Amino acid sequence: MARPKPLSGFPEFLPDERIVEQTVLDTLRETFELHGFGNIETRAVEPLAQLSRKGEITKEVYVVRRLHADEADQDELGLHFDLTVPLARWVLEHSGALQFPFRRYQIQKVWRGERPQEGRYREFTQADIDIIGRGELAAHHDVEVPLVMLEALERLHERIGLPPVLMHVNNRKLSEGFYRGLGVTDTPGVLQIVDKYDRIGAQATAQLLVDELGLDAGVAERCVELATIRSDDTGFVDRVRALGVADELLDEGLAELVTLLEEANRRVPGRLCADLSIARGMDYYTGCVYETELVGFESMGSISSGGRYDSLASDGRNSHPGVGISLGVTRLLGPLLARGQFVVSRPVPTCVLVAVDSEETRDRALDVAAVLRVRGIPTEVAPRADKYGKQIRYADRRGIPFVWFGPRVGEIKDIRSGDQQPADAADWTPEEVDLHPRVLPAE
C-alpha cells in the first residue's frame, strides 16, 4: 500500500496536537458542568427531510446510504451539519423525560460538504451549550449563556495561552425595533443586508438598502449609522438615542443589551462589546445574538456564535424557546496549531519508563510499573532489554521525563537534568507539572 494522502477538509491531529484538543475539550466540559450543564450526544444522522428545512444549507449536506440497501430500506439519512437541528428533534422526542429549563452541552463532530479552505472543514468538532425552556424562558438566560462560554475561553487563555477573545453582541429586538421605528416593514430584509456591513462597508450597505429594498436614502443611511455603533460599555445607548428613533421593541432590545454589558463587565471585563452591526444570517434568532473573534486572528472570522431563539421546536402543544452558543473547536484549533501557537511538554501520557535489565527480569519491571500506576503515575515498561543508554534514548525520543532502574526500591533518573536518586516506587512522586503532558503557549 502506498503512503495514503490526507483527504482535503478532513483534518486529523497528531498525538501532541490531540493533547491540545483534549485539554481544550476537558476545560470546556469542566466549565459547562460547573454551571450545571449536563452532557448529551445525539446520533450522527438525521432524516434528510429534517436537515433540508433550511434552504441555504441543503447543498452542503452529506447523504448516507447502505452500500447494499434494498428497496425496502430507503430511509433517507444525512449527517448532521450542526448540533442545533438534532437538539430540537431530541428535545421533542424526550420532552416527557426532561425538566425545563433544560441545560445541556454537546461536543460532537459535524459534517458539511463545503469547499475546504483554512478554518473551513468538511468534518469538525463543535461544542454547544443551550438552555431550553417550555412555553417560556426568562431573559436572564440570554446573559448567562454567553458568559459561560466567555468563562471557558478565559480559562483557556489562562491555562494554555489561547489568545484572548472579544465577543460582539447585538439584539435583534434593538435592530428590528429601530428599523420599524423608521417605518421600514421588511426588517428581515434589512438585517440580511446589514449582515454584510463588515465585509462591504458603510457606503455599499446603504446602496444595497436603497437598490434592493427601495428604502429612502435617508432611512438607509440611518440603518447604516446604527450598524456603526460599537462600545465596550453602555455608552451605545446614548448613541442610539441620538439617532432619534422611538419604538417599544427598540427599548426592550436596548434594555436587554444593557443588562448583558453590565453583567459581562462584572464577570469577564474587556471580553464583550456591543456591536450593532452584528445581524447573524439565520432567521430563527429573536433576541440577543453573539459572535466572537480571537484577538489578533480576526481574519479567522467568528469562532463562537449563537443567540436567542423563541422557538427551537414545537410539538403543537408546547413551544420550546431557547438560547445557545456554539464553539467551533476544530475551526479554532486548526489554524492555531498550524501556526505553532502551542507547545506540548511531551506527546505521550507516560511519565516514567521502567528500564528492563534482561527479559528474565521483565516481571520485576512490571511490578515496579504497577506500584507507580496505583498512585496515578502514567508508566510504561521498556520494550527491549537493551543497554541502559539505549533505553534512555528511547525515553528521550518520546519526551518521557523519568527512567526507573532496578526493583521497587531502586533509582529514578530525570533524563533532562541527568540527576539520579535512590527512590521507592511506593512513595516516589514526580512534580505536579511532570505528571501529565502540559500545553503551553509558544514563545
Add this chain to the structure above:
Amino acid sequence: MARPKPLSGFPEFLPDERIVEQTVLDTLRETFELHGFGNIETRAVEPLAQLSRKGEITKEVYVVRRLHADEADQDELGLHFDLTVPLARWVLEHSGALQFPFRRYQIQKVWRGERPQEGRYREFTQADIDIIGRGELAAHHDVEVPLVMLEALERLHERIGLPPVLMHVNNRKLSEGFYRGLGVTDTPGVLQIVDKYDRIGAQATAQLLVDELGLDAGVAERCVELATIRSDDTGFVDRVRALGVADELLDEGLAELVTLLEEANRRVPGRLCADLSIARGMDYYTGCVYETELVGFESMGSISSGGRYDSLASDGRNSHPGVGISLGVTRLLGPLLARGQFVVSRPVPTCVLVAVDSEETRDRALDVAAVLRVRGIPTEVAPRADKYGKQIRYADRRGIPFVWFGPRVGEIKDIRSGDQQPADAADWTPEEVDLHPRVLPAE
C-alpha cells in the same frame, strides 16, 4: 412537528445514562493513559476502496456522498466500520512522525449497516488500544494489551458495579500448529469451522470438518477435542500434550499462552482463561486471540475482542505488526442500561442551587454561585424568584442535593435530610460523594 420516533439501531442515551457512559469512558481513558497509551482520533470517513478490502464486511458499509455532488467530485467515501482499518491507514500516513512501538487508544463512533437487534447497533462507540511495531514487535506486548483492558474492566467492576468479566484466550499458532501436526493443510479452513463450535456443538463441528474439508473422521475428532480444552491455569498444556500431536508452531503457541495465563493470574486473578475453541473469524490474526464475556450476560456475546496480527499495514519497505483489543462500549452499556443495572445519584452535574429572593437580588445569587464554582463546586442559580418551597422543589426534581439561601455568608440546606446550617460560600464544601453525580450498581 409531531413527536419524532427513534431510528432503529441508532441508540441515544438520556442524561443519566450518558453519565454512566461518561464514567466508563473516563475510566478507560485513565487506565489507558496510566499505561502510556496516547489518544488519537481519525476522520469518520475512508475511501470506499479501502473499506471494501474485507469481502464479508462490504455489504455493511454506509456510503457517504454530498447531496449535490458534481461529476468532478466523485470521491467514493464510506463511514468507518471499525477503528483498525483507519489506524492502518493513519499509521502509514504519519509513520515518519511516530516512534515505534507506537501505543495508541482511540474512542470513537463506528457505523455498520447491520440488521438492528439487542446489542447490535448501526452506530456505536468503540474503545480500542493497539501497540504497533515497525518491522518487529516483541511477544510480551501480546500479554500486555489484554491485561490493560482487563485492568480497565476491573476498575469499572469496582467503581460502578460492572459485572465481572472472563476473557477467553487462545493462540492461532497453537491451533494451526496442532492442525498441521495432524497433517491438515487447510488450517484456515479448520479455524473457520471451529469458530462455530460454541454455537453448533462438538458433533456438528466434526461433521462439518469431514463434509466440507474432507478430513478423516479421526482427525476431525481430534480438532474438536482440542476445541473442548479450557482451563483457568496452565493445566491446558498437559491436556493438549495428551492428544499426542507434535509440531514446532504448536510448541510456540503453547509457550506464549502459558506466559499470558501466568501473568494474568498474577495481575487480575480469575479474569482470564485459556479456551482453545476461540478462533476469531478475521483472517489477519497470527498469534494470541482474545474474546471477553460479561459473567451472567454470556448471551450478549463477546464485549471485547482482539489479537495479534503480523501485518497491520505495510508501505512496501516496512511492515507494521501489532496487537490490539477493542471494547464495544455501546454494545456493553446498551443492554445493561436497558436492564436497569446502574443507578445514577443525579442526572445533572449541579451540586448546589442558589435560591433567588427576587429578580432585583439575582446578582447577589450570581455572586454566591461564582464563589462556589471557583472551588470546583458545580452550581446553578434558580431560574425564577419563586417562593422558597417552589425553588426547593425545582432542585428536588433535578436531584440537586443542596440549596443555598441568602448572600455569601448565608445558609445551606441539604434537601434530602432537611438539615439547614449557616455557611460561608468561600469555605463551605460538600461531602466528596455529593460533589459530582455518581454511578452505583442497582441493588
